[in-house]
Amino acid sequence: MKICNSHLKSSNDPLSKESTCLELPVKEIYSATNDLSASNLIGQGIAGKVYKGILSNGQHVAVKHIINDEHVETFVREVTSLSYVRHPNLVALLGCCENEDECFLVYELCHNGNLSDWLFGKAKVLSWMQRIEIAIGSARGLWFLHTYAEGCIVHRDIKPANILINANFEAKLSDFGLSKVMEVDQSHVSSEVRGTFGYVDPEYRNNRHVNASGDVYSFGIVLLQLLSGQRVINLNRPMPLNKMAKSLTRGGDTREFVDPKLDGEYPVEAFALILKLALSCTGIKQQRPSIEQVVSRLEExxxxxxxxKPLASCPTL
Structure with missing residues (x-):
């Protein structure tokens, strides 16, 4: 198949010519993951399963196993999007591997899993300060992508499951299988609608225009989840998460929107600021802030x- 070479050379991605990926032998992959042992399985997505492992040099890694030919495009996108892009808030792609009808992507391992685990897992709790710092880290990663010198990189699948948390509780954006690159002079690129239901910008669903504002919308939904601890889809909730939050700001009690896991340990003023920011991110495109403005407000x-007064710290794993 030789994706790393032939597929990348024929890719229409304007940045693919700069892409480099360390190719690892398949024996190294299988040895690192104990032959893709079920005990090492840490996640599963549309494109394949993810295993934790240890390379021969002692480095802890996460290995994405892609076996279906229809997901080869995911492999190519991740290699082209991540192999030349480096930022503290983006998960680092360390290498790739091809073996007949299967591909592997090898990333740095983030020992604390993903944000979804922490928000919705019963045994896990994030403090208020951890939530803000994770939000800021994620937003900084997006800012870097949206202002990349060679062209704006639109992630297209921002959600808690794609925000990884390392051992120091620093956020790292992951899963660039749907990413699109816009050339510097482009305002958008057209594409079929892709992404995760509940996080996709309604305007993108209507016009199929991929641009940075779509990521801002998705990030706004994530902010609402950081505040509320609620899943984006809840059959027991009468309205979408952003509409519920908006209704509470219009004469309702916003305390009803606070994640009970916070146990009252949060500053009301900062909560209100982030709630207002999240609603602006999920508003109509013309009124959304840029991701740079989002970072600034979160830092505020x-x-x-x-x-x-000092906020109670929560236990971590």
């Missing part, structure tokens, strides 16, 4: 939080 909320 962090400063406010640091000035109030």
């Amino acid at each position: 909320a962090l400063d406010i939080s640091k000035q109030v």
Whole structure:
């Protein structure tokens, strides 16, 4: 198949010519994961399963196993999007491997899993400060992508499951299988509608225009989840998460929107600031902030939080 070479050379991605990926031998992959042992399975997505492993040099890694030919495009996108892009808030692609009808992507391992695990897992709790810092880290990663010198990189699948958390509780964006690159002079690129239901920008669903504002919308939904601890889809909730939040700001009690896991340990002013920011992110495209503005507002909320009485710290794994 030789995807790393032939597929990348024929890719229409304007940045693919700069892509480099360390090719690892398949024996190294199978040895690192104990032959893709079920005991090493840490996740599963549309394109394949993800295993934890240890390379021969002692480095802990996450290995995505892609076996279906229809998902080869995912493999190519991740290699072209990540092999030349480096930022502290983006998961690092360390290498790739091809073996007949299967492909592997090898990433740095984030020991604390993903944000979805922490928000919705019964035994896990994030403190208010951890939530803000994860939000800021994720937003900084997006800012870097959206302002990349060679062209804006649109992630297209921002959601808690794609925000990884390392051992120091730093956020790292992951899963670039749906990403699109816009050339510097482009305002959008047209594409079939892709992404995760509940996080996809309604305007993108209507016009199929991929641009940075779609990521901002998705990030706004994530902010609402950081505040509320609620899943994006809840059959017991009468309305979508952003509409529920908006209704509470219009005469309702916003305390009803606070994640009970916070146990009252949060500064009201900072909470209100982030709630307002999240709603602006999920508003109509023309009124959404840029991701740079999002970072600025989140940093303001962090400063406010640091000035109030010490917040109770929560246990971590």
